[in-house]
Each structure stands twice: as structure tokens, then as C-alpha cells.
Amino acid sequence: MGDIRSPSRRALLFGPVPNAPSLAVLRPPWAKPEPEFLAACTHCDACVRACPEQVLLRGADGLPCFESHAGECTFCGDCVAACDSGAFEPARDPPWTLVAQVAGTCLSARGVVCASCRDVCPASAIHVPPGARGAASVEQEACTGCGACVAPCPVDAISLHHAPAMEAVA
Template sequence: MSNINQSRRRLFSRRKSNAIRPPWSRTDIEFTDICSRCDKCILSCETDIIIKGDGGFPEIDFKIDECTFCKKCAEVCPEAIFTDTNEQAWQLTATVNDTCLAHHGIWCQSCKDACDPRAITFKPEIGQAPRPNIDLNACTGCGACVAPCPNNSIILAASDNRV
């Protein structure tokens, strides 16, 4: 198959993006089918975490700040992209990877200090720096723990296929 045909196939294939879409938004493929890329959600975000992502579609960047679940993005959107804002915003949960400073014996609890729902705790261990533990039932997926992490060790990912 020629490179041109492969490029066309990639262009028109409907692949799922790894982008995190604004809270209460539809699944990724539905989102990109409906979103007009008007930027109203980007301009209304009170913490400026909604950015223009791949293809000009809105994405969340938790390295900037957290989501306060203010609902402004859903309120200003002229399209039928958002679901019921009285439901859970999304199925995201935080995960701490191996680059966490605490996993390397360095005392750091910046993620815990930023977590309002107190979903992140640290259990003291003899002879070691306390390591983070995330209560997935308490984690709202707000992303408050991501930006303050000095080692970029926290990611938010979908706990189901919604995002």
C-alpha cells in the first residue's frame, strides 16, 4: 500500500483520543463529532485548564491547575456536548507513578496538601519516607494534586471508558 493511501486511512479513521475532555462532556468520538471548536468553554474556564488541543478541540491540562467543577464550560456551550451537570463530572482518578519523590526516599507531600477531599494520605513507615495512597472512592478527579507535584508523578486517567 502506498504512503498516500496509508495517510488517507489515518486521516479518516476514527480513533479514540487520550485527551481529557471538559467535565460532563460526552465520549470522545461523540465530543469531536458535535464540538464546533467555538472556544467558549476555553474562555469561560475559571482556572484556565481548558486549552485548545489536537485539532482545535478543547482538552483539560491539569499541569496548569485544577477543575473546580464550576460548570461554566457546560453553561456557555452552544452545542449538545455536555451531559447532566448534576451527575458526577467524569470518571477520572489520580495515579502516582514510580517517579514520585517519596518512592525514592525523599519526603514530599505536596499532592496531599493540595487535595481538598483528602483522598491522598501518607502512611508512615520505619526507615522510609511515607508513600502516597489514593482513596479512589474519595478522589473526585479534580486534578488539584497534579500541578504542585515537583516531579510530574501524578496523572489522571479514566477509570472507565467515558473519557
Template sequence: MSSAPKVASRRAFFSGLRGLNADTGGTQTPMVIRPPWAWQFDESCTACGDCIPACPENIIAIGKGGLPEIDFGKGECTFCDACADACSEPVFDRSVTAPWHLDVSVSSKCFAENGVYCRSCGDVCPESAIHIIPQLGGRARVLIDDDLCTGCGACFSACPVDAISIKPATEIAHG
């Protein structure tokens, strides 16, 4: 999705592997995904919950702290804008081109990368952002084209072994 560097420091890299925030001295930080086009969501959302029943895909749920978050285990986002239309607070900015900045990755549990024929994620991707490239020895390489990926989450629930992970992008300022 974003072509900016993801991690600049060794500390941020290893903290990210442990699910920790490098800036907080090791305290747990949830890797929650807010609804699309959410801007300063944690500061501006009143937790009224109007966006939850508005979502026709039923992928918005109340998360820890009472704020809405996306659950791709229930399905994909169709970017219908219903959540933003239902919200009376200034938490959505639909003027930006990308609905959100997410990192989508494939783990070593992937069937295709372990020599088992599987194309579930590639078949359901509405943007054709997932490429499954055959390699010698019967294995395949699963590549996600960040320029095409919208972060809709269709691949997440389609994966039979939960090899797809989607989390908020970790972007840093250029120095």
C-alpha cells in the same frame, strides 16, 4: 473514581503501557481529557472555543484537532460549570453525578515513595483523597482513594517531580 475493572485483557494492558489503543492495531491515540461533564464530546463539539475563555481557572486549551481539552499543568478544575454554561451545543450532561472518569496514579518518581519527605499532593487535595502512609525504612506509600477522588487535578501541578498522571479511565464492559 470508578470501581469497575480497568483492564481485562493482556493485550489492552500492554497496549496501554505503550500509549496505544488495543483496538486500532497499534495506532497512537491521544490521552486527552475533555472538560467535565462532556458527553460524546468528539462527535458533538463544533470547536467554537466558547468554553475556553469561560474557564476561570484557564485550564481549557485548544488541543490537537481543534477540540478543547483540559491542561492540569495550569491548575485544577473547580467544577464551576462555566464551560458548560458557555456552550450552546449538547455536549455537556450535568445530570450525571461524576463529572468525568479519570485514572489518577503515582509513579515511582514520587519523592515520598523514595524516602524523601513530601506531602505536596496530599496537602492540596480538596477531597482528602490522597493518603500518604509511612512504611518501615523511611519510605511512604501514596494511595489514592478512588471513591473520594473527583479528578480535579490539584495534585498534578503540585507535584514537584511530575509523579502524578491523570488520564481518561479505561473501562470495559463486563462479560
């Protein structure tokens, strides 16, 4: 099963961003730290097939990855339950250290009324100043990193990253 990501709206209309930095691969929730996950995962795709939201895909490296442009992770745990290889840590809370970040291309920051990210955030972690008086902001302590805000953004201003402060704790 190959990587079936569709191009972003921006890439579709204007072409890919030249020299865009490569983004880190986002593993499924509760995945063990990268070296352990790489050693334990058997490439069986059981977690990918079990994902009811279809946000887990086989990445370019042949391992499962979370694709935030495909939708929201509901943290149902079906991926963990489907895995027999021991590549997950189901008892870990939170399931990962991902948080949303807003880029300077945010429409609200440019004076355009938009709150698409705030409207879909199940954790109410995104705040947008009224009347397009500034960029959307993310309350990192409340953000679950579910990715619900990524795909609805019309200018791809939302992305997920590992929270540095939380990585030291995990």
C-alpha cells in the same frame, strides 16, 4: 488559539522523556463520550473562554481539553453553561471518570519526605505514609480527578487517568 502548555519541570531540566507514551486527551468535565463530543463540538472555544480557572485549552486536535498541569478544575459548570452545541451532559454525576495515579517516581517512595500532592487535594483523597515510608496512594472512590495534585508534584509522579471500573458505569 494554539496549545500553550509549558514544559514540565523534568522536561525543562533534563529534556523530554524519550519514547514517552502519548497520554490520552482529557476532555472537559461533563463532556459527552468521545464520538458524540467530536460530532457535537463546533470548535467555538466558548467553554475555553468561560473557564475561570483557565484549565481548559484548545488541544492539538482543535477541540477543548483539560490541562491538569495548568491547575485544578473546580467543577463550577461555566464551561457547560457557555456551550450551545450540546457537547456536554450537565446532569451526569460524576462529571467524569478521571482519578489521580501515582507513579513509582514519587519522592516519598524513594525515601524523601514530600506530601505536596496530599496537601493540595481538596477531597483529601491522597494519603502519604509518615516519614517517607512509601509512595503516596490515592483513594479512588474519593478522588474527583480535579487535577489539583498534578502541577505541585516536583517530579511529575501524579497523572490523571480514566478509572476503568467507573467507565463501565458511565
